[in-house]
Amino acid sequence: MKRIIISSHSTRKAITKFFQYLVLAIATILIFVPIVILLFGSLKTTGQMYSEPYTIPNPPHWDNIISIITSPTFWNLMKNSIFVTIITTTGAVMISAMVSFVLARLRFRGKNFVFNLFTIGMMFPINVAILPVYLVLIQLDKLGFNLVDSLTGVIMVQIAFQLSGNIMILSSFFTSVPTEIQDSAYIDGCSNIDFFWRIMLPLVKPALAAVASLIIIASWNDLLVPLIVLNSNELWTLPLGTMQFQGQWSQDLALISAFVTLSAIPTVIFYFFAEKQIVSGITAGSVKG
DSSP, X not given: OHHHHHHHHHHHHHHHHHHHHXXXXXXXXXXXXXXXXXXXXXXXXXXXXXHOTTSOOSSOOOHHHHHHHTOHHHXXXXXXXXXXXXXXXXXXXHHHHHHHHHHHHOOOTTHHHHHHHHHHHTTSOHHHXXXXXXXXXXXXXXXXXXXXXXXHHHHHHHHHHHHHHHHHHHHHXXXXXXXXXXXXXXXXXXXXXXXXXXXXXHHTHHHHXXXXXXXXXXXXXXXXXXXXXXXXXXXXXXXXXXXXXXXXXXXXXXXXXXXHHHHHHHHHHHHHHHHHHHHHHHHXXXXXX
């Protein structure tokens, strides 16, 4: 009887593993097949993409890659995206860290109300709020702030919509730091600013790295905000430039594949290096909480 129970348990375990690996294999295929087609297509002609979409390009057709790399427009789009991503990430991380520190470590009247406001902010994604945001930008533009058709406007909107979620993440990290450390710092003469810069920030570096990585990926891939805010071609970012490029060269799938591949390379490289920071940072916060 005992052998039958053990055998039945082993069978159920094997069946469960089989379906787990089956679902994983299907998900992997669904994700990587389009990527492989895109990579192969960037090194083919459009005719080859239609006739042989899954085959390895032999010989590789490098004309599409070369034409995009030698285009000043592509590098201008890259420059704009890098600029927006760096400033957005720096601003969002610093503001989120300071607000999270205040909400997690300091006591003041209305603290819960302020925290709830940021929580409510998570309920309104940029897709829902983009029209009111654009109207606000127009009003500010009339007052002389020049936020419409400006990278500054894109950066401000991206930072604003990155705050709520990241404040929630960082608040848990700041809360998890023992109060004894704060008490000892105050006894030694630290002010709130000194405690924040010299003690708290070094302690939550994994969380800051995880948050910064998520913001970089979100800002780099953002299409909606530049689409609404920007009008001038010379200010376009890569996602917006990619959309316009697809409309302009809709018949040349190979050229579009090359453009999309080159546009995605910085994000892919960054994610490979930042994956551990993202996972370890968020996991550490969940373990501490």
